[in-house]
Amino acid sequence: VNIISKKPLTYAFQEWQASYSSYGNYKVTADINQPLNKSKTINFRFNGAHTEGDNYYDLEKLDNWTFVPTLSISLWKNRINWRLEAEKSRIHRINAAHSSMAGSWGETGIGEATLTPPDPNRNFGGMVGLHPASFPEMNIEGPGGFVDQRARIFTSDLSVKVTDWLTIRQVNNWMDDDQWRQFASETDHPRFTANTFRSKPGEDAFYIVNGSGIKDTRARGIEHVQARLRNDEQTHQTEVLLEFPTGPIEHRILGGYEYKGVEFSITVRDAADDNLYSYDMRTREYIGEVTQEFQEDRIQQFSDTENDAYYANWQMGFFDGRIKTLAGIRNDRGGIVDGEKNEVTNPSFGIVYQPNDAWSFFAGYSEAAKPSSVRERGNDPDSPLLPRETGVGKEVGLRFNFFDNKVIGNLMAFDLVKENIPSQLDTGIYVSTGEQEAKGVEFDIMVKPADDLQVIFNLSYIESEVISDETYPLLVGKPMHNTPEWQWNLAFNKSFLEGPLEGLKLVGGIKYVGGGRLQWDPLNGVFGENFILGNYTVVDLGAQYKWTRGKFDYQISLNAKNLFDEFYVISRLYGGAPMELVAAFKVRF
DSSP states (O other), X not given: OOOOSSOOOSSOEEEEEEEEETTSEEEEEEEEEEEOSTTOOEEEXXXXXXXXXXXXXXXXXXXXXXXXXXXXXXXXXXXXEEEEEEEEEEEEEESOOSSOSBOOEEEEETTEEEEOOOGXXXXXXXXXXSOOTTGGGGOTXXXXXXXXXXXXXXXXXXXXXXXXXXXXXXXXXEEEEEEEEEEEEEEOOTTSOTTSEESSXXXXXXXXXXXXXXXXXXXXXXXXXXXXXXXXXXXXXXXXXXXXXETTEEXXXXXXXXXXXXEEEEEEEOBOGGGOBEEETTTTEEESOOXXXXXXXXXXXXXXXXXXXXXXXXXXXXXTTTEEEEXXXXXXXEEEETTEEEEEEEEEEEEEEOSSSXXXXXXXXXXXXXXXXXXXXXXXXTSOBOOOOEEEEEEEEEEEEXXXXXXXXXXXXXXXXXXXXXXXXXXXXXXXXXXXEEEEEEEEEEEEEETTEEEEEEEEEEEXXXXXXXXXXXXXXXXXXXXXXXXXXXXXXXXXXXXXTTTEEEEEEEEEEESOEEEOOTTSSSTTOEEEEOOEEEEEEEEEEEEEETTEEEEEEEEEESTTOOOOBSSSSBBOOOOEEEEEEEEEO
């Protein structure tokens, strides 16, 4: 069941906020709440946001809108609660930064490389490693790509508390997501000779050279392609909750039925024959004419899937809740596929032991198999289905709470194994990728030494490995895709509650990601061209000041993201955000 963060409230207010960043990006948000009757049983809330301007990518411009009106109705002394919510959004990016910086890489061994991006070009943001397919998007003056995505979502959530021990809930959700994209795609063409990136026939060829002096020896031309992605989805969920005691045992039984239907399609317009052009890395200029003519539409991929599921969870509490047990089961039925029932059943179990208010201990086990839905050739209904994806998760840990909520923490060890994970080998071509395992430890703690100071620290260690993979045997024994071994965060907020600095609040944080993240991408070239993404540490710091005048509450804030301008790599194609200053003003009344 969906969890809504901004439900309508029983009192009226308005909150407006505007922010502006050092890269020319501004954002305006509105949050308006209003009861519609005297008894405040019918309430309305509106949330809206608009973002426009540049990004830290030199080539990207944004123009995004979101509107979310919500109506809540409470009847029969709050025993009937009905929420109706609609959302309409538009995401529009011009010259979208798919891969936007001429990065570099240095050989570290056969089939493996370490990214060493050159700092002078850092503001291009993304990375172009072995596949600089999006060079045209580097120049904001040129005819780069775009993304235009429009989504509509409607949700109805009705809850009826029939008796003190019986509650029935019905949730319905409809989504329509329509997305147009134009992007640059590499293609073979006679005017691009082998081992060079040639600008035009008859002109001198040149190599793309990285910071280590290694040449990219791939021939490539560039063309524009347009694609339309449509995703129509509906979900319907019915739940029944029973809460009752039998002697000293408290029972909480939740049972439900869920239906989900998804229709997904990709329609492609290939470029016309004379729509080819190239991009000169030396001058950052386009060469050749771009006619923007396209061929007729063709269906690249289409799928229509349905799944319904029954599930139940039974929680029992013993000895005044000191011991709690949980047993659950979920049965997913994907219908009849290729003449056979596409059905899986997943159990789950858990136990919590709380000897006193300061300590509690827990353990859990769950299975997560999915009905088969991916075919080897995504657009061919006669293509065989891939083996169903399966997973098994185990966890054990403890929680603690000391000194009246001044020290709260959690320590957990986990082991997660997945098999038959679908992977896209090429456009519309899928394979199963064997078995992968991730196990590790997570720790988090919140300390509040004073009413005006709070410190939060969390740490995770993950040891991941590809156990088996017949399709890509080079991966066996290596870490899972882009999974950091070590990651920790330290954050604080300090409020001044009295004196000349009353109303001031300082916030900050440090984030570390390390352990040699391995990035691999079978969709782009020969598998085994893996990249080791380096460690990085990012520091954020900010300040905000609040004051009140009459019925109006004001707040100004200034935040520095990536304060020391650390250069880091998120993935093979993208660098992380450089230092950015964001100023904001908020008023509430």
